[in-house]
Amino acid sequence: MLSAIADYIKSRRNELGRHVLFVGHAIRTSPDEATVESLLHEMATEWAGEHDIELPDEEPGRAALEAMAQRVPSHLERCRRLRALTADRRPSEAHTRLARMISDGYFPAIFITDPTDLLERSLRNQHMEPETDYHLLVAGQDSPE
Numbered sequence: 001m002l003s004a005i006a007d008y009i010k011s012r013r014n015e016l017g018r019h020v021l022f023v024g025h026a027i028r029t030s031p032d033e034a035t036v037e038s039l040l041h042e043m044a045t046e047w048a049g050e051h052d053i054e055l056p057d058e059e060p061g062r063a064a065l066e067a068m069a070q071r072v073p074s075h076l077e078r079c080r081r082l083r084a085l086t087a088d089r090r091p092s093e094a095h096t097r098l099a100r101m102i103s104d105g106y107f108p109a110i111f112i113t114d115p116t117d118l119l120e121r122s123l124r125n126q127h128m129e130p131e132t133d134y135h136l137l138v139a140g141q142d143s144p145e
Contacts, residue, residue, distance in 0.1 A: 029118060030090040036116055043085050044068045079115065086116045095122040102126070102134050109135045 028035055034042075041061025048055055048064040051071075055063050072078055091099075099122035102110065112119060123134065130136055 028092050028094065029086070029116070030092045033092075036118075039085055040065055040082065040115070043081050047072070047081065082115055083117070086118070089116075089118065091118045091122040091125070095119050096125070099123045099126045099128070103128055107134070112136065 029039065038061070041064065044064035044067070045055065045061055047068050048060075053064070053067050055067075068078065095118050098119060101107065102123060103126040110119070120130070120136070123130075128134055
């Protein structure tokens, strides 16, 4: 999919800086190729176990994430838990490619549903600073969709 997006954008070089990028939560992470969505489910399931919350057999990760969103109103606390789980992960090739395209000026604004900082780390590796070189909006942290 990333190749299709890159080809589409590159074919419209004359429109540089007029595109907005939306990145979903299914992007994979290094080193084990786990998706961000699966990491969110893992974090919430661990939290549910710590609080003796019974989860259904079908889609326990989704149910745990919904329970956590309802019972942990502090966004900061949810982010701390996720950060602890993702601290040892590296930006994937997809993060790096996206950061290069952003650095090259293809996207002045990025909308993501990925609550990790992996894309931001890739952007820092490209010597880019938020609000100066790009604008990033993280949306939907608590939504299983």
